[in-house]
Amino acid sequence: MSPDSRNETIREARTADVSAERIRETVDQVLGSEVLPPIVQAGHPVLRQQAVPFTGQLDDAELGRLIDVMRRVMYMAPGVGLAAPQLGIPLQIAVLEDRFDVDPDVAAVRGREALPFFAVLNPRYEPLGTSRKAFYEGCLSLNGLQAAVLRPESVRLDYTAxxxxxxxxxxxxxxxxxxxxxxxxxxxxxxxxxxxxxxLSSNAEYSARWAQPDITHARQELGFLPGESAG
Incomplete structure (x- = not known):
């Protein structure tokens, strides 16, 4: 099965069946804690449900405080993005920021530029054009692992600020x-x-073997993706 056809057959997740009251209770627990919340790991059902669209379940002050907590958790991890479900909150909220310094050669190959902080509510994206690139990705909810992902090189994002x-x-x-x-x-x-x-590689194997700017060497040695698809 090709990467494109596999993406098209990803099972659609059911929408989380949770009330606005329960969402507020969960947020109150996060905001009321004296320590930053842990990042939910794979296997937790909240990561396999469609989060509930944000429709005002939190007032402006609560939303602002939640965004601040999410931003601090993202920094501490450290990462370049964090979604509310990763804190156990099934709401369509995410924060994004890439402020890491990387080798200029790596940045050039990967098309990596600084991404100023912003937060999104109810985002949707659509590919722009047909160009796709594959690079290794990791995830704060899948500690210790990385894998190459073929994605559209450019997208349009629609969201609520x-x-x-x-x-x-x-x-x-x-x-x-x-x-x-x-x-x-x-x-x-x-x-x-x-x-x-x-x-699929452990972080240690990735660092030791596959941390080149692109995935050419990993593709050849591990036997994935035809050469013309590689980033």
Whole structure:
């Protein structure tokens, strides 16, 4: 089965069956804690459900505090994005920011540029064009693993900003990969659902063997993806 056809057959997750009251209770627990909440790991059902669209379940003050907590958890991890379900909250909310310094050669190959912090509510993305690139990805909810994922190189993101306005932005390169990864989280999709499973590596093996700017060497040695599809 080709990567494209496999992506098309990813099972649609059911929407989380949870009341607004229960969501507020969960958020209150997160906000009321004296320590930052742990990141939910794969196997927890909240990661396999479509999160509930944000429709005002939290007031502006609660939403702002939640965004602040999510941002701090993302920094501490550290990561470049975090979705509310990763804190056990089944709401379509995510924060994104890429502020890491990377080798210029790596950045050039991966199309990686700094992504200023922003938060999204109810995001959806659509591919722009047909170009796809494959690179290794990891996930804060799948500790210790990385795998190569073939994704659209450019996407259009439609979302609601924190002030309630509808926004539309285009992203390309590594920014587009971050946008897709975090939006997928809100629809019950983990990056492994889209990954080339023959590429699956522990962090230690990835660092020792496959941490080149692109996946050419890993593809050849592990036997995944035809050469013309590789990033």
């Amino acid at each position: 924190l002030d309630g306005t509808a926004q539309q932005r285009n992203f390309t390169g590594w920014q587009a990969r971050i946008v897709q990864h975090e939006t997928d989280h809100l629809h019950g999709i983990l990056y492994l659902d889209r990954a080339e499973l023959r590429s």
